[in-house]
Amino acid sequence: MVPTPQVCVSTLVTVSTMAVVDLYLLEQSMLGVRGLSGPSVWQCAAVLLGDVGFLLALRFVSAGVVSEARSPRRGFANALWFLFLSLLQLKLFFVCHNYRQERRPPDPLARKTLTLLLSICLPSLFLILTGADHMTPQRRKQEVRGRLLWVVVDLLDVLDLQAGLWEAQGGSTAGTAGATEQRLPIWAEGLVFFYCYALLLLLPCVALTELGATGLPGQRGPRKEALYPWLSLVTINIFTLALRGTGMLWYRDPRVSTVFLGKNLLALAVKLSSAWERHKQERGAAGAETVAGAEPGDSTLPSQSSEQGEGQAQGKAPPSHYHTLSRSQSHTLSHVSLEPTAAPLGPSFISHEL
Template identity: 50%
Template sequence: MVLPPPDRRHVCLTTLVIMGSMAVMDAYLVEQNQGPRKVGVCIIVLVGDVCFLLVLRYVAVWAGAEVRTARRGYAMVLWFLYIFALEIKLYFIFQSYKAARRGAADPLARKALTLLLSVCVPGLFLLLVALDRMEYVRTFRKREDLRGRLFWVALDLLDLLDMQASLWEPPRTALPLWAEGLTFFYCYALLLVLPCVALSEVSMQGERVAPQKMMLYPVLSLATVNVVAVLARAANMALFRDSRVSAIFVGKNVVALATKACTFLEYRRQVRDLPPPALALELQPPAPRRNSVPPHAPLHGQPGRPHGPSPTRDALDT
């Protein structure tokens, strides 16, 4: 598949969000070191940013060329590279804050770090999806369905970032070392994988797919975010008396559990009540497009043939 010319505005905005957040993370890393070590850290982060920018030069353009198509393959690669580099820097910042817990650490800087992540990470995901520029999504109902799916993905990203932020926010009690490491890298893995699954489902929206093929992300988020997050926060409250647990996101996970359970029950009821001919029609692959006119097809100028929209095209548009 040949990609169209890239959307320059999309490429510039994506690059601005990525490099802006990276620059702020570099500033945190440099400020947390003093003396000769500060110069060494500054050189290391500059070299890393130059290498990342060289890779971003090509991947961002390829991702910008997918905006008006059904593909999101390069967007997945760009997301993986961004989260991989961002979380590595975040880990060193977290370790520095952990060493300064008993010292004079600025709580405002920690809050600013959390705010930066909560804006840039979900914002970049929505930019990579670029729902408002999807030319193949023509109906309002389909667009609103996609917008609802993206809203849940953004909430899950904020939930994972809240769990990570509880590690460097000013604490009253300290978690064990194994609990801190497990929480950080569990959220790290989910931030890498779950948005890529959501982008792959967005890539299938341009085709006629069966509903069960669109249930992978809801099932994964239900198991890895909603259930595990509630259990982890409950364990922190009961075992470690952790006062940093967000009651708002606990409520969000409970509501998500109830909503997704109702969705799964409704889906199973519809599949059970669906007649076999309609189910076979839903599961069949889309017909291949032909660039040439069939040999026995009537011309547009022949009389006796009504001219109007094709019923197959109308079915696909809805």
């Protein structure tokens, strides 16, 4: 069976990302603090076994991703993202730990290259797993792509916050004063790392589930309110803003990205204003429904009074005398109804006599 392009691209992205992070780990073990001439055997064996197990699991999970590409289910896509990100973050944790403890001058190019690799591979893998290309209505496809853009921007925001843990703006040998000024406490770095890990694991899975449930044609009925915008508002636009502000103002950390600070402020203002406008629209719609429900009962009274007024103006009796009029008219109609039957008898009788 020939693999689909989606399987080929997702496998290429995952395997290449894992291979590059493995090279970073082997390079750190070879040029680490102890000054070994090369990586040890157990480190190479552990990396090799981890990659083989990941490839075996990837073989079965990728087949499931292809089978549910045109269905609203995204269980295999969530499983693939969970498996890939868990193993990747475990390796990145050791990369950060080795960078923190090494005593040689840092290589900013290598660290920024790692950040660039992650900022390309993680969003691209997420876009592949969404299956947005399989959506047939063009308008719906454009709408889904607009929602995916917000998710990608949030992923880059979290990656920028996490990359500050291994990117160095200056060497650790520049002096104790500079080191204490530029380096966060170990507990703070651990807290930031695992918070970013939780966000990278949770937010794409929520977005995949919601896009899979609403992004396919033929699904009708009222749509449920999306959970991702509110989750992004709290975890990204508020908490990461607080973390960056604390690092910049309290710890004087120069690695804080002021660009994403501004992005979070703007996104916070836009989301709150849109939520307020939606609340006003819903309240206005509810008020209009209550007014529309009260209008039919009230409108009957003016109509009845107007009918009575018109009847009196034209000399007609009010509705209370309808029964008496109908009885008298029934007697008159009964006498009149006999006349047409007697009218044809006159000519026939005359013709018979003649």
